Amino acid sequence: MDQTEKIRVLIVDDIAETRENLRKLLSFARDIEVVGMAASGEEGVKMARELHPHVVIMDINLPGMDGITATEQIVREVPTAQIVILSVQGETGYMRRAMAAGARDFLVKPPSGDELISTIRRVYEIGRAQVARIAPTIPAAVPGTGRLPPPVPARRGQVVTVFSPKGGVGCTTVAVNLAVALQARLGSGQKVVIVDGSLQFGDVGVMLNLQPSRSIADLAVRVDELDSDLLTSVLTPHPSGIKALLAPPHPEAADSVIGDGSGDGHRRLQRILEGLRAEFDYIIVDTCSILNEWTLLFLDEADLILLVITPLIPDIKDARLFLDLADRLGYPKDKLALVINHSDRRTGLRLEQIERALMPAIVHIPYDERAGINEANRGIPIATEEAGRPIGQAFVHLVAGVLERLSQKKSEAEEAPPPEVTQRLGRFLGI
C-alpha cells in the first residue's frame, strides 16, 4: 500500500438516501474515496470481491443476505477489507455477533461526519498494521506494499494472551497464576511481566494485592521515550518476582491509552508491547471479554492465546465462535490453546466431549474453594499458596505446556520463513 493512496471505501445499505448521505459526509475527507455503493448484502460481497476496498461500511439490517452474513463472507474472501457495522441504537446482541463475524468496529445510525471519518481512518490503520506485520518476513519489496520491515528488537520476549469470550470464567485468575508459576519455574534469570489488558475494569492489581502507583496510562503518554528506565518506573513489582503493568485507576483514564479513535491508541499499545518484548522474556496479557480494538491487538500480537472456558454450554458455544473468528483472522491453529477452568464442576458434559468439539485442552484447572479466599484477603496467588493441592499442580502443568508450545514456536521462527507465509501475505493483500 502506498503512503499517499486514498482510503477506498465501499458503502452497503439498502436505503438509497442513507447511501447518499454517507457518500456526502465522506466527500469532506480528502484522504477517503468512495469506490462503490451496494444496495444489498449479495451486491456488497460481489463489489468487495471486485473492488478490494480498504473499508466497508455495512448496514446490519439488509433484506435477503443480512449484514452479518455479508460481513462473514467478505472477511473470508477479502481479508484486507476492514468492516464497520452500521446499526440503530439498541442492537447490542447483533453487535456482538457482528464483531464475532469479523467486523472491526461499529457506528450507531446516523453517524456524525467526524465519527464516520475517524472510524474509517482508524480501521484502515488496523488493516495496514495487519499487512505490515506479515510483510517483514518477505525479503525484498513486496509489490504494492512499499513498506519497510520494522527493526527487530534485541531481546524478543514472547507474548501469551489470556482471553475468554465470557466474563467471570477465570481469565484473570489464569493470567495471574500463570505469570507467578512461570516465574517460579524459571527463576530470577528470566523475566516475566503481566499486563492488565482489561483497560477499563482491570483486576490484576486487586488479585495481586498491589497498590497501583503507576499504570499503563502513564506509559501511554510517553511511548516515544519508552526505554528500560521508563518501564522500571511504571511497572509495579510483586513479591513473587514478576512485574505488573496495571490498568489505569479509573475507567475514564483508559482514554489516554485507547485514544480518540484516530488509530493512535493502536500504535501506542503496539509500542508498549514492543518495549516489553525488548525487556522481558515472557509477557502475559490478561484481557477483558469484549472483542474491541485493543483486545484484538493483544490477540494479534500474541505468540500463544489461552482460551479460557468452564464446562458449560454457553462457554463452549462462544469458544466455537471465537475459534472460527481466529481462523478467519488467519491465526495458525497452534497459536491457540484451550484452558478448561472449574474442570471438576458437574455440568453433565464430559471434558472429552468438549475437547472433541473445540480442541484438546492444554490444562484442566479444578475448582478450589480456598483459592478465591486467599486472593481476596492477601493477594497471594493460588499458584504459590496451593502448590501442593490439585489446583497448584494444574498451574505447574500449565507452565510446562505453555513453555513447550512457545519453544516450538521459537524454533519454527528461527528456521527459514516457510512458503506458507507468502501465501498468507497474498491472501491479506488480495493478490
Ligand SMILES: Nc1ncnc2c1ncn2[C@@H]1O[C@H](COP(=O)(O)OP(=O)(O)OP(=O)(O)O)[C@@H](O)[C@H]1O
Ligand atoms: N479454579 C478456581 N477455583 C476457585 N475460584 C476460582 C477459580 N477460577 C476463578 N475463581 C474465582 O472466580 C472469580 C472470577 O474469576 P476471574 O476474575 O479470574 O474471572 P475473569 O474471567 O477474569 O472475570 P472478568 O470477566 O470479571 O474479568 C474470582 O473470584 C476467582 O477467584
Ligand SMILES: [Mg+2]
Ligand atoms: Mg478478568
